Amino acid sequence: MTEPLGEAPMQRERAITIYERSKEGRRAAVLPAAEVPERPLEELIPAHLLRSEPPRLPEVSEPEIVRHYNRLSRRNFDLDSGFYPLGSCTMKHNPRLNERVAALPGHARLHPAQDPRRAQGALELMWLLQESLAEICGLPHVSLQPSAGSHGELAGLLLTRAYHADRGERRTKVLAPDTSHGTNPASVTMAGYEAVKVATDERGGVQMEDLRAKIDGEVACLMLTNPNTLGLFDQNIAEIAGLIHAAGGTLYYDGANLNAVMGHSRPGDMGFDIVHVNLHKSFSQPHGGGGPGAGPIAVSARIEPFLPRPQVIRRPEPGWGQGGGLENRRGQSGGGAYFDLDFERPKSIGRLRGFQGNFGVFVRAYAYILSLGGDGLAEASETAVLNANYLKARLAEGRAGKRLPVAFARHCMHEFVLSGAPMKRELGLATLDLAKRLLDFGFHPPTVYFPLLVEEALMIEPTETETKESLDAFAEALELILAEAERNPEIARSAPHSTPVRRLDEVRAARNPVLRQPL
């Protein structure tokens, strides 16, 4: 129990919800007057369709709202403030330039149903982003529609289903390695397939005998990420692609780890048919505390006919740019090409969502790609791989080297996995305890307990935007924590100590869920 005098200021500040700050009669908004002759509501809408009591939203003034959410924000750790080495999440710097351009009224206040002729800037941006992603992925056809990575996965599986159906085949299974992210098998079930696990070999790649044993005419697709969630490039990928293609299945790439290979290797060249890209990972879209993101997909020519509808296309229509009256405010016109939404797609799987997708995210991703360029993207991946290997080397020294050995002893790519098993055996500290103690040192912990293959796993992805000093500081913190645990493991076992709240009773939250404020 923390002594009252030992409490950090934020710990002393107890959580109060906006509803608890509410006082009848307070308000922030002043709305415009109706300006029109008003009629009794019941004349316009029958009484039995009307609500009798307004919803119990809070009644607070504007200064209170600002103060409430500002104070709340300070109870969050964030990437702008500190290191966030979450594996496969690619927590790279979120440039504020991207926020500025996304907020331009021409982008931000554009209605999605605006006539395409009056949304040429938006459609051209989407087309340019598509072209860029096609080049990066090595697959020619891109749909920006999916809203997140797992949405892209679902899209990829539905595309696979449509592809097989078009050939008169009905397949029932999808293979994915035991190291795959949970969204992979979850998407498989939503797409109506049976998820089958493929084993990982002692080098960390797909176990080839197990794969060969499991590939048959029932397999619709194999889902992989390369490098995988262990941060290792599967050197058998060409052979794997050959096997699945020979069996008539599709090969799907989970783009969560694309940050390792941009400009160095392309999933299309590796043999993948369908790739999803997480714009909120490799392409710097801020994570927002859990979204928004976007999960565009790039596909090969044989999958293209099935892409979602509508598709953004470019029609080289001569004469469009002239005299159409649609010059921009600077007097520039489109110049001979016309960008459009193509709904005429007879084999399309249809829509995955409303309108065209998370356009605000596309603006940011495109600004990022323009900022880095081809050279910058290749350098980003190179530096991501350098940073990861450097941190891995640092953590192979000292106490970390003994208590947190790396799971696979070869050069990693952009991330690596350590095992906390020796630490648990020798110091009685679980990976969870280490993670919680890191919070006291001002770091966000790495991903814990994933992939499931590694006991007491710690999955670390520094990204390219961390300085060497930042990586050194993290290594030093781990060293300190392990040294402290040798003397007194109880400190870490009861950590964190200095965060706004300490370890939370998740069992209570699960047994008696309280999911809203009672009012």
Next chain:
Amino acid sequence: MADANYPDDLCYHDQHDWARLQGEDHAVFGITWYAQDSLGEVVFYDPPEVGATVAKDSPYAEVESVKAVSEVIAPLSGEIVEVNDALADGPEKINDDPYGEGWLVRVKLSHPGEADALLDAGEYRRLLDG
């Protein structure tokens, strides 16, 4: 329950489930100390319906902790005649008393002879150690 224990009067399945035989053709099932310890604090038990059939080696229910979901495997085949309703409000009984108040279902056995294939307490303990 503080320490590992595996009562001698029960039969054990290698997927960490136990059966207490009752008379000729009934049995009560549950999960072992090892299973509840691995799972952590149980927060939810999703029971099957009375009347449902269970098949040896197949899952018949789920037990959830905060961070994991575990299928419960039937050690023997039969029809469910009773479900432990007390677990709805008190799933922690599975942790505190896995062989007593933490029982999961009572089954009328279809093939009582299947019990011969189960492990006794000693064999199950050796399985855990090995």
Next chain:
Amino acid sequence: MTRYTSATPADRAQMLAAIGVDSVEELFEQVPEPLRLGRALELAPGLGEAEVFERLAALADRNADAEEQVCFLGAGMYDHYVPAIVEAITQRSEFLTPYTPYQPEISQGGLQVMFEFQTAMSELTGLPVSNAGLYEGPSSLASAAYLAIAATGRRRFVVSRGVHPHSRETLATYAEGFAASLVEVGLTDGLTDADALAQAIDGETAAVLLQSPNFLGAVEDIEALGATAKRHGALLIVAVDPITLGVLKSPGECGADIAIGEGQPLGNRLDFGGPSFGFFCASEEQIRRMPGRIAGETEDVDGRRGFVLALQTREQHIRRERATNNICTAQALNALAAMVHLAWLGRRGFRELGELLVQRTAYARQRLAAVEGVELLHEAPVAREFALCLDAPVTAVLERCAERGIAAGYPLAREYPEYPDGLLVAITERRSREQIDDLAEALGAALAAERLGEGVGAR
């Protein structure tokens, strides 16, 4: 070293030495030679910030946004006024840049926002449980259908044609994976045909899917329509426009099992269609089948009140192929925007805004119906959007209005071929009486010009 990285030659030398290699190239040796790209990406080299800004601004300038054209477009996304504090709060680093709150001790800000948001959406919809948001409206309907399959074991869905076409299409796409069948029930006079609906529902129906106000703006009698669903043990799933919930009876009160919808009108920009968020609220029984993140209240070891991600065993990172849904990243920042907007409107303001919309919409509908060449497509009660029939080709009329700086509405023909001359007009609190009067005038002039066969561009 380019944008955002920092490794100097000295840094690199030290790092390579620590790793024990001579060059970064050695680290890429694990990528087999034939798979190395071996050339530069065919993308232009990186640009400085000012140049990037100019490029993006030039693109923005070629869009007729709501500042340039008075926007009467709706169809699920609306040009509402978003107060300045929403931007100020959502642009804070602490809300903009963190990850999903898997370490709750340092994520109390985000988790408490989710909890407040869940409370707000539960209040609006009249249903006890809300999640922390899904991607957007139409895919939320598909997720609701997925839940209905798990809840009932059935795979047949009865859908009103009044449900947003994007939602119906999305559902059809997902239904291929769900092995679900869809039956559509038509509209009569702008409202779901009650008899046809009752006849379509049977003991194999997993859920009945309705929308109110429906796509044509008409307020449906959900309670009456839903009664048959209940009798057959089917779930009642209703898509609603959140901004109307200060005035219209909540879906919960009408007997809905699940209420979903497009959340954009609450605190979110148009952004050419996204990002926004979808909301998902349900009855108590469906808690363990809910998709998406949910925040729950609890205490820490010292008894401090705190919040955590609750019921994670539903989700993909634990349950994998047996998860209630595959959703991972959702729309946390957009839900925060909605919460701030709702707090800003407050209990009274939210209701007043709803009433304001109803009044201005009634006025607009009356004004426009009086224009020569315009008829109401239906006379059912409306809240903030309504449908018209024009006696001239809609695209030509829209072009003429656009030239006058007005985006007059959403043409219905593509998605509702039965209304080839249909136009959907949406009202927000930003559409002043003067703008509505201008629209009436512009429409009148456009229709007159079409009647006279005048060329576009002539005034």
